Amino acid sequence: EHHQWKKRRLSQATSSQGIREGATQGCHLRRHFSNNKILVELDEASGVAIMKLKNPPVNSLSLELLTEFSITIEKLEVDRSCRGVIFLTSAAPKIFSAGLDITEMSVQELWLLLNGSNMVTIAAINGSSPAGGCLMAMCCDFRIMADNPKYTIGLNETQLGIVAPFWLKDTITNILGHRLTEQSLQLGQMYTSALKIGLVDQLVPEDKVQSTAAYFLTDEKMHEDCNTSVVLRTLMFKALRKNSRVLCAFLREECNSVPRILSNLHKIININIYYRISL
Numbered sequence: 693e694h695h696q697w698k699k700r701r702l703s704q705a706t707s708s709q710g711i712r713e714g715a716t717q718g719c720h721l722r723r724h725f726s727n728n729k730i731l732v733e734l735d736e737a738s739g740v741a742i743m744k745l746k747n748p749p750v751n752s753l754s755l756e757l758l759t760e761f762s763i764t765i766e767k768l769e770v771d772r773s774c775r776g777v778i779f780l781t782s783a784a785p786k787i788f789s790a791g792l793d794i795t796e797m798s799v800q801e802l803w804l805l806l807n808g809s810n811m812v813t814i815a816a817i818n819g820s821s822p823a824g825g826c827l828m829a830m831c832c833d834f835r836i837m838a839d840n841p842k843y844t845i846g847l848n849e850t851q852l853g854i855v856a857p858f859w860l861k862d863t864i865t866n867i868l869g870h871r872l873t874e875q876s877l878q879l880g881q882m883y884t885s886a887l888k889i890g891l892v893d894q895l896v897p898e899d900k901v902q903s904t905a906a907y908f909l910t911d912e913k914m915h916e917d918c919n920t921s922v923v924l925r926t927l928m929f930k931a932l933r934k935n936s937r938v939l940c941a942f943l944r945e946e947c948n949s950v951p952r953i954l955s956n957l958h959k960i961i962n963i964n965i966y967y968r969i970s971l
């Protein structure tokens with residue numbers, strides 16, 4: 693069934709369905725794709741794709757954005773000039789993503805896409821990033837965040853009365869370790885010092901987030917201390933993480949069975965009950 697879903701997405705991705713394309717010729721070719729909520733700029737020389745979320749005012753992860761997200765990732769996956777390098781940032785200032793649109797929900801597919809992707813993914817976190825925004829960043833291989841004490845990041849689900857499902861807990865445990873994860877989820881904690889606890893890998897000045905992500909991906913010298921390219925290291929990292937195939941199978945199942953559109957808070961409560969039962 694997942695295969696069917698993928699096929700359907702791919703045919704949408706390759707059809708003209710709302711995707712606008714263009715190319716500019718500088719010293720090398722840059723291609724642009726866009727649909728309503730996602731802008732992509734692909735530099736063919738470096739293979740670096742910048743994927744920008746554009747859902748004003750707060751970049752919430754609405755169903756429309758998540759659908760376009762899937763289409764875009766799959767389009768990049770099959771694009772031979774994208775050398776497996778992509779980074780994710782926000783087109784809006786100050787907010788990376790406010791998390792799920794509280795009137796809708798479908799986040800498992802995003803988890804599957806980013807965790808299952810063979811591309812190297814970097815979150816260029818240029819603003820606040822609660823809940824689903826933090827999840828999206830955690831699904832990337834590296835996280836580079838703007839050094840601004842006003843911006844916070846974390847899983848505040850508990851404060852919202854949402855019980856984090858086990859795959860979300862596993863995702864943050866991989867990054868923070870067991871004890872800190874417990875504290876973080878129990879309190880629904882939002883962090884201003886995410887670097888200290890390892891939730892992000894690097895803090896940089898706000899205007900350098902995107903360029904640092906690009907530099908990180910393309911400049912091999914930066915990693916000469918370990919004599920292994922960032923791309924190779926990431927592919928190894930992904931291979932290690934893919935051990936959790938059982939988890940992937942569970943999530944695929946769940947994508948098919950959980951109602952994908954929640955139109956009001958009442959349904960959110962039902963979904964929470966569903967998660968409690970399935971734990």
Ligand SMILES: CC/C=C\C/C=C\C/C=C\C=C\CC(=O)SCCNC(=O)CCNC(=O)[C@H](O)C(C)(C)COP(=O)(O)OP(=O)(O)OC[C@H]1O[C@@H](n2cnc3c(N)ncnc32)[C@H](O)[C@@H]1OP(=O)(O)O
Pocket residue numbers: 749750752787789790791792793794795797799820822823824825827848849852854855856857860960963964967
């Ligand atoms: C339902 C889940 C079920 C099961 C669990 C499944 C999976 C678990 C994995 C992930 C779970 C994720 C859950 C979520 O992501 S829930 C969403 C959590 N998000 C928040 O708590 C965000 C709270 N918002 C803020 O902190 C701030 O708004 C801000 C820092 C993002 C921006 O602050 P600003 O001061 O710049 O702007 P505001 O005036 O506060 O907001 C502007 C505008 O935007 C609306 N808004 C804010 N957040 C959301 C949102 N998540 N969805 C939709 N709309 C949002 C806000 O209401 C304002 O609207 P108005 O201008 O008042 O109309």
